[in-house]
Amino acid sequence: VNAEIVAVGSELLTPFRQDTNSLFLTDELNQLGVEVHFKDVVGDNREDLIRVARAALGRSEIVIFMGGLGPTEDDLTRECVAETLGVELRRDPEIIAALYKRFAARRIKMAENNSRQADVLPGATVLPNANGSAPGQWLETDYEGKARVIMLLPGPPHELKALFESQCVERLRAKLPPLFIAKRVLKVAMMPESECDARIAPIYTKYPQVQTTILASRAGEVQVHLQARAESTAEAQRQVDELATKLEDELDQRVFSSTGESLEQIVGYYLEMRGATLAVAESCTGGLLSQRITSVAGSSRYFLGGVVVYSNELKSSLADVPAQLIAEHGAVSREVALALADGIRRRCSATLGVGITGIAGPGGGTPEKPVGLVYVAVADGHNPEVVERRYPGDRERIRWWASQQALDMLRLKLI
Amino acid sequence: VNAEIVAVGSELLTPFRQDTNSLFLTDELNQLGVEVHFKDVVGDNREDLIRVARAALGRSEIVIFMGGLGPTEDDLTRECVAETLGVELRRDPEIIAALYKRFAARRIKMAENNSRQADVLPGATVLPNANGSAPGQWLETDYEGKARVIMLLPGPPHELKALFESQCVERLRAKLPPLFIAKRVLKVAMMPESECDARIAPIYTKYPQVQTTILASRAGEVQVHLQARAESTAEAQRQVDELATKLEDELDQRVFSSTGESLEQIVGYYLEMRGATLAVAESCTGGLLSQRITSVAGSSRYFLGGVVVYSNELKSSLADVPAQLIAEHGAVSREVALALADGIRRRCSATLGVGITGIAGPGGGTPEKPVGLVYVAVADGHNPEVVERRYPGDRERIRWWASQQALDMLRLKLI
Numbered sequence: 001v002n003a004e005i006v007a008v009g010s011e012l013l014t015p016f017r018q019d020t021n022s023l024f025l026t027d028e029l030n031q032l033g034v035e036v037h038f039k040d041v042v043g044d045n046r047e048d049l050i051r052v053a054r055a056a057l058g059r060s061e062i063v064i065f066m067g068g069l070g071p072t073e074d075d076l077t078r079e080c081v082a083e084t085l086g087v088e089l090r091r092d093p094e095i096i097a098a099l100y101k102r103f104a105a106r107r108i109k110m111a112e113n114n115s116r117q118a119d120v121l122p123g124a125t126v127l128p129n130a131n132g133s134a135p136g137q138w139l140e141t142d143y144e145g146k147a148r149v150i151m152l153l154p155g156p157p158h159e160l161k162a163l164f165e166s167q168c169v170e171r172l173r174a175k176l177p178p179l180f181i182a183k184r185v186l187k188v189a190m191m192p193e194s195e196c197d198a199r200i201a202p203i204y205t206k207y208p209q210v211q212t213t214i215l216a217s218r219a220g221e222v223q224v225h226l227q228a229r230a231e232s233t234a235e236a237q238r239q240v241d242e243l244a245t246k247l248e249d250e251l252d253q254r255v256f257s258s259t260g261e262s263l264e265q266i267v268g269y270y271l272e273m274r275g276a277t278l279a280v281a282e283s284c285t286g287g288l289l290s291q292r293i294t295s296v297a298g299s300s301r302y303f304l305g306g307v308v309v310y311s312n313e314l315k316s317s318l319a320d321v322p323a324q325l326i327a328e329h330g331a332v333s334r335e336v337a338l339a340l341a342d343g344i345r346r347r348c349s350a351t352l353g354v355g356i357t358g359i360a361g362p363g364g365g366t367p368e369k370p371v372g373l374v375y376v377a378v379a380d381g382h383n384p385e386v387v388e389r390r391y392p393g394d395r396e397r398i399r400w401w402a403s404q405q406a407l408d409m410l411r412l413k414l415i
Numbered sequence: 416v417n418a419e420i421v422a423v424g425s426e427l428l429t430p431f432r433q434d435t436n437s438l439f440l441t442d443e444l445n446q447l448g449v450e451v452h453f454k455d456v457v458g459d460n461r462e463d464l465i466r467v468a469r470a471a472l473g474r475s476e477i478v479i480f481m482g483g484l485g486p487t488e489d490d491l492t493r494e495c496v497a498e499t500l501g502v503e504l505r506r507d508p509e510i511i512a513a514l515y516k517r518f519a520a521r522r523i524k525m526a527e528n529n530s531r532q533a534d535v536l537p538g539a540t541v542l543p544n545a546n547g548s549a550p551g552q553w554l555e556t557d558y559e560g561k562a563r564v565i566m567l568l569p570g571p572p573h574e575l576k577a578l579f580e581s582q583c584v585e586r587l588r589a590k591l592p593p594l595f596i597a598k599r600v601l602k603v604a605m606m607p608e609s610e611c612d613a614r615i616a617p618i619y620t621k622y623p624q625v626q627t628t629i630l631a632s633r634a635g636e637v638q639v640h641l642q643a644r645a646e647s648t649a650e651a652q653r654q655v656d657e658l659a660t661k662l663e664d665e666l667d668q669r670v671f672s673s674t675g676e677s678l679e680q681i682v683g684y685y686l687e688m689r690g691a692t693l694a695v696a697e698s699c700t701g702g703l704l705s706q707r708i709t710s711v712a713g714s715s716r717y718f719l720g721g722v723v724v725y726s727n728e729l730k731s732s733l734a735d736v737p738a739q740l741i742a743e744h745g746a747v748s749r750e751v752a753l754a755l756a757d758g759i760r761r762r763c764s765a766t767l768g769v770g771i772t773g774i775a776g777p778g779g780g781t782p783e784k785p786v787g788l789v790y791v792a793v794a795d796g797h798n799p800e801v802v803e804r805r806y807p808g809d810r811e812r813i814r815w816w817a818s819q820q821a822l823d824m825l826r827l828k829l830i
Contacts, residue, residue, distance in 0.1 A: 013454065015439070016438075016630055018438060020433070036428045037428065038467070055470055287706035294723070300726075304725060304726050306722070308705040308709070311719050314719060317762070318762075363712065395712055
C-alpha cells in the first residue's frame with residue numbers, strides 16, 4: 001500500500017522552516033506496512049494546492065494533508081480538497097458548539113472566521129484535536145474510480161502526533177492486511193560506518209527477510225536498524241532477535257545499546273549499577289562532556305561535578321595538576337590528561353575521574369600539536385588509561401568526538 | 416519567476432533522512448528574486464520520477480533536480496528527465512576522460528557503470544563537480560511550448576552547495592531581470608515572539624516595501640528578518656537600514672545583534688572589548704553554559720573556566736559557598752546563586768562570575784521549589800545581580816532557558 005504526504009503552508013517554502021512531521025508519519029506508516037512514495041510541499045495557494053491534491057489522489061491510495069486547517073483565509077486545505085473531489089463542505093454544528101465552548105472557557109469572544117474550522121468533507125469522520133482548535137478529518141472515498149483514504153491533519157507537530165496516534169493508527173490498521181512487525185536498533189560506538197558495514201554485511205545478507213539499514217547517526221555513533229515482517233509478532237521478533245544476536249557477537253563490545261538507550265544513559269546505568277560516582281575535568285571540550293552526562297534525568301545520583309579549566313592556573317588550582325608537570329609536558333599532553341583525571345577524582349572523592357585536554361581550533365595549533373589533537377584519560381585509582389587521538393573537522397566536531405571518546409572509555413571501564 | 420525543487424532518492428522517503436538542500440537553494444533563489452512554489456520528494460523509481468518531472472516541467476519555469484546522478488542502476492535522474500523531454504542522452508567523451516583521470520589518480524580501476532555519469536542531456540552545459548564524480552547539468556529548453564531552465568545537481572550537500580554557488584548563481588542571474596536586494600537580521604533576546612510582534616508591527620507595517628518576517632529561533636531568541644528589493648543595492652540597503660534603525664530604537668536593549676552574531680559571540684566581544692574575564696559555577700545547567708561560551712573560537716582569551724557543582728559538598732569545596740548558607744536557604748535559592756557567582760569569580764580571579772542553581776526536573780520538585788525554578792546570578796565584585804525564574808518545558812528546555820538568561824544578563828552587564 002502506497003501513501004503520499006502533502007505538507008501545506010507557504011512558510012514551508014521559505015529558507016527558515018521545514019516539514020518534520022513527515023518523518024514521524026513515515027515511521028508510523030512503515031510500521032503498518034505502508035510505504036511513502038511521494039512527499040510534496042505546497043504553499044497557501046488555491047490553484048497550487050488543488051494541483052497537488054489532484055496528482056496525489058490520482059496516484060496514491062492514502063493521502064495525508066498536513067496544515068492549512070486553521071481559521072484564517074490562508075487556510076485552504078479543506079476547501080481545496082473538497083473542490084478536487086467535486087463536493088461541497090458542510091458546516092458541522094457539533095464542531096461549532098465545541099469551538100464556542102473552547103473560547104468561552106478562556107473567556108474570549110470567538111471571532112467569526114473560526115467557524116471555517118467546522119467545515120467538513122461530506123462523509124468524513126471528524127477527528128477531535130485535543131491540543132488545538134482545528135479538528136482533523138478522515139475520509140474514505142472514491143477518486144476517479146479508485147478507493148482512497150484521505151486524512152486532513154493539523155500542522156503543529158504536537159497536535160499532529162497526538163491526533164495521528166490516537167485516532168488514525170487504529171483506523172488505518174483496520175483497513176490494511178494484518179501485519180506483524182518487529183524492530184531492533186543496535187547502537188555502535190566509535191566505529192566508522194564503512195567498517196561496521198564491512199564486518200556485518202556477510203551476516204545480514206544471509207537474512208534477506210530482515211531489512212537491515214546502517215545509519216551514521218552523529219560523529220562516533222552508527223546505528224544498525226533491523227526490521228522484520230512476518231505472520232505473527234513472535235515470528236518477526238524471532239527473526240530480528242536471531243540476526244541481532246549474531247551481529248552483537250560480531251561487533252562485540254562496540255555495541256553499546258540494543259534497546260534504544262543513548263550513550264550518556266548507558267554510562268549512567270553502569271555507574272548506578274556499580275554504585276560508582278563520576279567527576280570530570282575538561283579543557284578543550286569546555287563543559288560539553290558534563291553537559292551531555294547531566295542531560296540525563298537523575299544523573300545527580302552518580303555525577304558529582306566537574307571543572308572546566310582553560311587556563312593553566314585553574315588546571316592546578318581546581319584539578320590539582322602540578323604546575324611542574326604542565327611546564328614539562330605542555331598543557332596538551334598525555335601526562336596532563338592523566339593528572340586532570342586523577343586530580344578531579346580525588347578532589348571530588350569520586351570513583352572515576354575523566355580528564356580531557358586538546359586543541360579544538362581553529363587557532364592554537366602547532367606542527368607538533370596540531371588542531372584536532374586530543375588526550376582523553378580515565379582514572380579509577382588503580383589502572384589509569386589515556387588515549388591520544390587526532391580528530392578531523394571543525395571545532396564543534398572535534399569537541400564532540402572528544403566527549404564521545406570519553407563516554408566510550410567510561411563505558412568500557414564499567415562493563 | 417517560480418521555481419520547483421525536486422529531491423530524488425528513496426532514502427529521503429524513510430523516517431531517517433530528510434532533504435535539507437532545499438533550504439539552502441531557497442535562500443539562494445530568493446536572493447535572485449525567484450520564489451519556490453513547489454517542493455517534491457520522490458524515490459529512485461523510474462515511473463514515479465517521470466511523473467514528478469512532467470508535473471514540475473509543466474508548471475514551473477525553473478526546475479532543480481537534486482540527487483540520483485551517481486553511477487548505480489538506482490541513479491535515474493538523467494534518463495528520466497531525458498525521457499520526460501523526449502530526447503536521447505549522449506555520452507560525453509570529456510567527462511569519460513575526466514572520470515578515468517580521477518580514478519587513475521587514486522590508482523583505482525574505474526568500474527564500467529561509472530560511465531553513466533557521462534550521460535548528458537542534448538544541449539546541456541556540463542557543470543563540473545569539484546567535490547565528487549557526478550557532474551551537474553544546466554539546460555535551457557522548451558517543454559510543451561514553454562521556456563524552462565532545468566538543473567541537475569548532485570545530492571550530497573557539500574557538492575551541491577559548491578556547485579550551485581560557483582556555477583548556477585551567475586547563470587541564473589544572467590537570465591533574470593536585474594534585482595537588487597538588501598537584508599538584515601535583528602536578533603532579540605528573552606522576549607516572546609508575540610510581544611516582539613506587538614511592539615514592532617505598528618512600525619514595520621508602515622514599510623510595506625520591506626518584507627518583515629518574525630521567527631522564534633530557539634528558546635529565548637527571536638529573529639526579525641528584513642529584506643528589501645529596489646532598483647539599486649544602495650536603495651534597498653537604505654530601506655532596510657531605515658526600518659532596522661526604527662525597530663532597534665523600539666526594542667532598545669533587547670536587540671543583541673544586527674549583523675549575524677550569536678549571543679555567545681556577542682558576550683565574548685563585549686568581554687574582550689572591556690578586557691574582562693569570566694568564570695562560571697553551574698548546578699542545574701550541568702556545563703551547558705560553559706559549553707556554549709566555549710563553542711566560540713578564541714573564547715580562551717576571556718573565559719577562564721568554570722565548575723559544575725551538583726552536590727552541596729562541591730558547591731562549598733569548588734566554589735566556596737558556605738555550607739551554612741546552603742543549610743539555611745537550600746541549594747536552590749537566591750543566596751546560593753549569588754554565592755556561587757561570587758565564589759567562582761574570586762576563586763578564578765575573574766572580572767565577572769556567574770552562578771546558576773535550579774531544578775531542571777523531571778524529578779526533584781517540591782510545592783515550594785517546583786521543577787523549572789531557577790536562580791541566575793552575575794557577580795562583578797560591586798553590584799551582584801540575581802533573578803528568579805520559572806521556566807516551562809522539559810529538562811532540556813529549562814536548562815537552555817537558564818543558560819540563555821545567564822548570557823543575556825552578562826550582555827546587559829557589559830553594555
